[in-house]
Amino acid sequence: xxxxxxxxxxxxxxxxxxxxxxxxxxxxxxxxxxxxxxxxxxxxxxxxxxxxxxxxxxxxxxxxxxxxxxxxxxxxxxxxxxxxxxxxxxxxxxxxxxxxxxxxxxxxxxxxxxxxxxxxxxxxxxxxxxxxxxxxxxxxxxxxxxxxxxxxxxxxxxxxxxxxxxxxxxxxxxxxxxxxxxxxxxxxxxxxxxxxxxxxxxxxxxxxxxxxxxxxxxxxxxxxxxxxxxxxxxxxxxxxxxxxxxxxxxxxxxxxxxxxxxxxxxxxxxxxxxxx
Amino acid sequence: xxxxxxxxxxxxxxxxxxxxxxxxxxxxxxxxxxxxxxxxxxxxxxxxxxxxxxxxxxxxxxxxxxxxxxxxxxxxxxxxxxxxxxxxxxxxxxxxxxxxxxxxxxxxxxxxxxxxxxxxxxxxxxxxxxxxxxxxxxxxxxxxxxxxxxxxxxxxxxxxxxxxxxxxxxxxxxxxxxxxxxxxxxxxxxxxxxxxxxxxxxxxxxxxxxxxxxxxxxxxxxxxxxxxxxxxxxxxxxxxxxxxxxxxxxxxxxxxxxxxxxxxxxxxxxxxxxxxxxxxxxxxxxx
Numbered sequence: 340x341x342x343x344x345x346x347x348x349x350x351x352x353x354x355x356x357x358x359x360x361x362x363x364x365x366x367x368x369x370x371x372x373x374x375x376x377x378x379x380x381x382x383x384x385x386x387x388x389x390x391x392x393x394x395x396x397x398x399x400x401x402x403x404x405x406x407x408x409x410x411x412x413x414x415x416x417x418x419x420x421x422x423x424x425x426x427x428x429x430x431x432x433x434x435x436x437x438x439x440x441x442x443x444x445x446x447x448x449x450x451x452x453x454x455x456x457x458x459x460x461x462x463x464x465x466x467x468x469x470x471x472x473x474x475x476x477x478x479x480x481x482x483x484x485x486x487x488x489x490x491x492x493x494x495x496x497x498x499x500x501x502x503x504x505x506x507x508x509x510x511x512x513x514x515x516x517x518x519x520x521x522x523x524x525x526x527x528x529x530x531x532x533x534x535x536x537x538x539x540x541x542x543x544x545x546x547x548x549x550x551x552x553x554x555x556x557x558x559x560x561x562x563x564x565x566x567x568x569x570x571x572x573x574x575x576x577x578x579x580x581x582x583x584x585x586x587x588x589x590x591x592x593x594x595x596x597x598x599x600x601x602x603x604x605x606x607x608x609x610x611x612x613x614x615x
Numbered sequence: 616x617x618x619x620x621x622x623x624x625x626x627x628x629x630x631x632x633x634x635x636x637x638x639x640x641x642x643x644x645x646x647x648x649x650x651x652x653x654x655x656x657x658x659x660x661x662x663x664x665x666x667x668x669x670x671x672x673x674x675x676x677x678x679x680x681x682x683x684x685x686x687x688x689x690x691x692x693x694x695x696x697x698x699x700x701x702x703x704x705x706x707x708x709x710x711x712x713x714x715x716x717x718x719x720x721x722x723x724x725x726x727x728x729x730x731x732x733x734x735x736x737x738x739x740x741x742x743x744x745x746x747x748x749x750x751x752x753x754x755x756x757x758x759x760x761x762x763x764x765x766x767x768x769x770x771x772x773x774x775x776x777x778x779x780x781x782x783x784x785x786x787x788x789x790x791x792x793x794x795x796x797x798x799x800x801x802x803x804x805x806x807x808x809x810x811x812x813x814x815x816x817x818x819x820x821x822x823x824x825x826x827x828x829x830x831x832x833x834x835x836x837x838x839x840x841x842x843x844x845x846x847x848x849x850x851x852x853x854x855x856x857x858x859x860x861x862x863x864x865x866x867x868x869x870x871x872x873x874x875x876x877x878x879x880x881x882x883x884x885x886x887x888x889x890x891x892x893x894x895x896x897x898x899x900x901x902x
Contacts (some may be wrong), residue, residue, distance in 0.1 A: 408866075489756070491756075501864035519843065519851050521841070527838075534743065537756055538757070
């Protein structure tokens with residue numbers, strides 16, 4: 340019996356030791372990576388997909404690692420200012436006071452968000468203000484918009500989602516949306532809207548197909564062209580933030596050139612956004 | 616002789632190590648959950664965390680109350696048990712005592728198949744058939760609701776309830792039933808007054824097992840319940856403890872992510888409690 344007890348204890352201790360090792364190893368490599376050839380990026384959580392894809396492609400071509408720290412646009416901009424990262428990532432335009440501090444924004448891509456309704460819905464156009472009113476719960480029935488007499492069902496994304504963040508910041512409805520359903524993927528939102536005649540939702544333009552109807556916003560349909568020239572308003576830019584007058588490191592400037600080149604456009608498009 | 620002993624010892628050693636691996640995993644997960652779940656609870660405050668009625672982690676003033684999730688999980692599970700247990704229990708009585716061999720073999724195969732269907736398939740069928748129909752029948756704007764989740768869960772827990780109940784009903788000595796019948800009781804009286812009481816702790820175990828399955832299910836309920844952190848109400852969109860963790864994990868960071876671990880810890884404690892209850896009933900039956 341004593342033997343067994345000691346054996347159990349030994350195994351448990353070993354497990355604990357291994358668990359400890361795993362943790363320390365993880366942090367050590369990520370700390371060391373700055374001393375190797377790497378590019379550090381910091382900022383918008385919405386840009387995870389596009390930066391991830393670009394970083395991977397760049398790493399396989401040049402052998403330089405790209406790290407990405409999802410902290411949010413404002414912290415990313417601050418990090419560039421303080422020099423703690425090479426390239427900052429922002430999913431909004433730089434403010435005037437940020438530009439006056441010597442920061443420079445280069446638009447990498449535009450993220451267009453389509454407003455979708457069921458194919459059976461007779462409404463096909465609304466302006467930004469109406470969209471905001473619907474999602475804030477100020478307009479609750481389709482008949483107020485010329486549709487049939489039915490309650491509007493709001494389909495959204497979960498807290499933390501980049502699409503939700505983008506939609507709510509463009510329509511100025513942060514923290515005010517009265518969702519009926521919060522789904523965890525673009526596909527789920529599209530399926531749910533296609534199954535409910537009274538539903539309205541939003542999804543990344545690239546993933547919408549003809550299973551649902553895409554609304555025009557103030558008469559303008561989301562296409563690559565209207566998103567690029569800014570006439571389709573439910574969109575936001577993905578901005579690369581650098582500091583004027585500060586030379587980028589060799590690997591960082593190689594990465595910057597790579598992702599703004601023609602070659603990267605396909606990768607950017609595959610990540611669901613429109614290359615600038 | 617000596618060689619044989621050595622071989623035996625080695626084999627025993629291997630068995631022991633394999634057994635300990637399982638124990639090691641349980642310990643590892645438990646320790647990990649506790650270590651990663653405690654910090655957020657400390658930061659938010661245990662009262663605010665467990666009894667706060669609002670969950671809004673990305674608001675400018677974040678709120679981390681999980682009471683809506685706890686209540687939804689409790690109501691959802693209770694509803695599933697309320698629908699699933701009578702159906703499952705009656706099926707088990709029928710299969711064990713009334714049905715002839717052919718029917719029993721057929722129904723048991725169907726039950727086994729039901730148990731083998733992946734939960735995402737339950738969710739998909741629920742999403743495409745159940746949800747639109749609930750919307751139509753009850754004339755509500757959207758069918759994704761607590762009711763839809765309850766119905767899906769009730770169907771999902773049927774196999775475990777039926778199987779465990781059958782086993783314990785089969786184990787009732789035939790002499791009990793024969794004696795009852797010989798005394799002039801009808802078959803129905805015999806089933807409900809002799810067989811079922813004799814198997815009652817096994818049936819209780821079946822119910823607890825059902826509770827365990829229902830409270831731990833994530834995928835299927837996520838697809839039919841709408842996932843908004845409302846206080847539970849039958850026709851409203853709701854979020855369970857399990858779906859709270861899985862729906863926000865992908866993009867969460869900082870305190871929000873830590874709080875998700877804390878939710879997982881709460882769920883883990885619930886399931887531990889259920890397992891202890893289950894063991895209690897099973898031990899009682901063995902005696």
